Amino acid sequence: MSQPSVSAAPGETIAVNLQVNGTSHSLEVDPRRSLADVIREDVGLTGTHLGCEHGVCGACTVLADGEPSRACLMLAVQADGVEITTIEGLATDAGMHPVQQAMHDAMSFQCAFCSPGFLMSTVALLRDNPEPTEAEIREELSGNLCRCTGYQSIVDGVETAVQLMGGKSS
């Protein structure tokens, strides 16, 4: 399937169809803008946090076609047609996502600036590996930085989520 070629000079915009949490958004986007900025400013979902804006901290992690990705290291134009899930896509009317509930219960959130990224990474981790060891949890979350907790309460929260979601405690 070959798509037509696209070109835009500085300042010009490109039509992008963003799928965010199951809702389609037809937007005109300056190609230099990151997916994170467009999610926050154009789509209006500010749960995706921007820390470093160059791929180091992981706060802006979203799921792109189900896989954790840095929203600051994707241009919005690269996300055309990609299914994006943000932190706002986790909870339902019935309540918080079990990972949110578990990490809340385990006091994994302190200032909580990093939490959206940790939650999205953890949701993907437990989907692919429902019973991770502590070492696997630390390895898989190594791309997310937290400056408050020292990580122990976050690891506890993931282990609580494992129990809550039916896996065994590690």
Add this chain to the structure above:
Amino acid sequence: MKNPPFHYHRPATLDEALALLAEFGDDGKILAGGQSLLPVMALRLGPPAHVIDIGTLEELKSIEVSDTAVTIGAMVRHAEAEHSAEVAEYTPLVAAALPHVGHRAIRNRGTVVGSIAHADSAAEMPAVCLATSATMHLASAEGTRNVAAPDFFQGFFTTAIEPNEILTGVSFPAWGPTTSGTVVEVSRRHGDYAMCGVACALDVADNVINGAALAFFSVASTPVRIAEAENVLLGQAPSEATYQAAADVVTDTLEPEGDIHATAAYRLHLAGVLTRRGLAEAHDRIGVPA
């Protein structure tokens, strides 16, 4: 940390991409997974005037296996190669290296070939290319050419890629059952760039080492392969003493520089330790299904 303005191009075919590069030359930059280019642009370190996004080019998205090689196309993401049964079976050193590359979220977007084209001397994949004697496939509007790994890496972030060329794929020789390899490294935090690391390979049959490769990263401006240390291993039986002999040559040969992360002496010490550790691990992986 916002990207500077640039002229964005998303060509529909490789030929269109090559035509754009022919037009813009040094002012053009290829965007694949973006996990190296976009941080560089966010930090405004020499932003390109023209960004050519090859992300939708289907012809660059495959992993092809022949009798002699596994060829990874320019839009194959690290995570795809990491989960590829063919990569694990035929080029186990590549498979061993991939979990060390960045973090999960980076590997989901970044490409194997992009990491090679970026040529960070502290990165794993360029060293793996050297250790496996990989072949780089370059294309321009004028045609195609192949470059061997030792001729490809020329300095810090500097490769044999000409301004009008795209690195369209990299071929790693397909290994038989007597050969395997691994990557071992020491970094402050898993996923960070290593203070020192080595990609190593061993070919062992009837308890005799018939082939060996040692390619170090994060020790110089390019990955460094040390033939003298490899030669020490040839014809020997795999043993701690043999590995130590190779490690001694390594520490006599390398001249790493110190920086904020590690002193030169510490890097050199790591190189010796990692030589022994890596060779033992490579030997253990021979004949073991990945």
